Amino acid sequence: MLDAFHISAGSMQAHQTHVDVIANNLSNANTTGFKKSKVEFEDLMYRELAAAAGTLVRPDLTHPVGLGTTTAAIEKIFSQGEAKGTDRNLDLLIQGKGFFEVLLPDGGAAYSRTGHLQIDAEGLLVNADGYPLNPALQIPADAQDVLVSPEGVVSVLLPERDQPLELGVIELAAFMNPGGLTPMGDNLYAVSGASGDAFYGAPGEDDFGVLAQGFLEASNVSLIEELTNMMVAQRGYEMGAKVIQAADEMLGIINNLRR
Known part of the structure; x- marks a missing residue:
C-alpha cells in the first residue's frame, strides 16, 4: 500500500516537470531563434513479488511490480522555425x-x-x-x-x-x-x-x-501542440493525486478494521 504513495508522488513530480517545460516553451513562443524542449520519461526499477503458494503456481513465475516513473531527459528540438x-x-x-x-x-x-x-x-x-x-x-x-x-x-x-x-x-x-x-x-x-x-x-x-x-x-514552438501537451500533463498530475487519495482511503479502511 505504501508503494502507491511513493509511485504517485514520483508521477506527480514528473508531470510537474513536464508542465514547467511546457510553460517555458509557451513563454518563448515569440522569442527569435528559440528552440522548444521535449520531456522524455522512463520507468523506474521493478520489484518482484513472491510467488503465491500452491501446486498450481509455476515455481519460476515472477511478479514484477514497477516503482513509478521519472524524467529521463529534457531535449531541445532543433526543427526549422518560420x-x-x-x-x-x-x-x-x-x-x-x-x-x-x-x-x-x-x-x-x-x-x-x-x-x-x-x-x-x-x-x-x-x-x-x-x-x-x-x-x-x-x-x-x-x-x-x-x-x-x-x-x-x-x-x-x-x-x-x-x-x-x-x-x-x-x-x-x-x-x-x-x-x-x-x-x-x-x-x-x-x-x-x-x-x-x-x-x-x-x-x-x-x-x-x-x-x-x-x-x-522565429521560434519553432507550436501553440496548439503545447496547449495539448499541457492538458495531458495536467490530467496525469490529477490522476496521481487521485491514486494517493484512493490509497489513503484504503489504508484508512484497513486501520478501522483493526479496531
Missing part, C-alpha cells in the same frame, strides 16, 4: 542545421541560431549581447551598406568604390547531435559530451544550410 522578414541588412536567417559561433568574454565559444547581428564600436559583427562572431569580421567605418550572400560572403559598399569590397565569409558550426547541446540562456548553447565537438564549414556546404539576409528565424 522565416520572418525584417528588411534589416544585419538580420541573418540560417536555412539548415548550422549555428553561428560567438566568442564569450572568457574566451570560450558558444553557439546560436539567432542572426540578429550588430556592429560594435570597433566595427566587429556581434550578436545582440555584444559577443563577436568567430571568425571575426570587421566592417569599415565608412561602409554605406553590408551585403551577405547565401554562401556567407560578406561585402560592403564604400564611397570610393564602384564594386562591393569582399571582407570574408561567415562560417557556420554543426554538430552530430545538436539535441545534446547545453542551453546557456540568451539563445546560446554550449558543447557537451552528448552533442560532440563542433565541425565547421561555409554556408551552402553539406548540411550547414544557407543564409538569408533580411530575415530572422
Whole structure:
C-alpha cells in the first residue's frame, strides 16, 4: 500500500516537470531563434513479488511490480522555425542545421541560431549581447551598406568604390547531435559530451544550410501542440493525486478494521 504513495508522488513530480517545460516553451513562443524542449520519461526499477503458494503456481513465475516513473531527459528540438522578414541588412536567417559561433568574454565559444547581428564600436559583427562572431569580421567605418550572400560572403559598399569590397565569409558550426547541446540562456548553447565537438564549414556546404539576409528565424514552438501537451500533463498530475487519495482511503479502511 505504501508503494502507491511513493509511485504517485514520483508521477506527480514528473508531470510537474513536464508542465514547467511546457510553460517555458509557451513563454518563448515569440522569442527569435528559440528552440522548444521535449520531456522524455522512463520507468523506474521493478520489484518482484513472491510467488503465491500452491501446486498450481509455476515455481519460476515472477511478479514484477514497477516503482513509478521519472524524467529521463529534457531535449531541445532543433526543427526549422518560420522565416520572418525584417528588411534589416544585419538580420541573418540560417536555412539548415548550422549555428553561428560567438566568442564569450572568457574566451570560450558558444553557439546560436539567432542572426540578429550588430556592429560594435570597433566595427566587429556581434550578436545582440555584444559577443563577436568567430571568425571575426570587421566592417569599415565608412561602409554605406553590408551585403551577405547565401554562401556567407560578406561585402560592403564604400564611397570610393564602384564594386562591393569582399571582407570574408561567415562560417557556420554543426554538430552530430545538436539535441545534446547545453542551453546557456540568451539563445546560446554550449558543447557537451552528448552533442560532440563542433565541425565547421561555409554556408551552402553539406548540411550547414544557407543564409538569408533580411530575415530572422522565429521560434519553432507550436501553440496548439503545447496547449495539448499541457492538458495531458495536467490530467496525469490529477490522476496521481487521485491514486494517493484512493490509497489513503484504503489504508484508512484497513486501520478501522483493526479496531
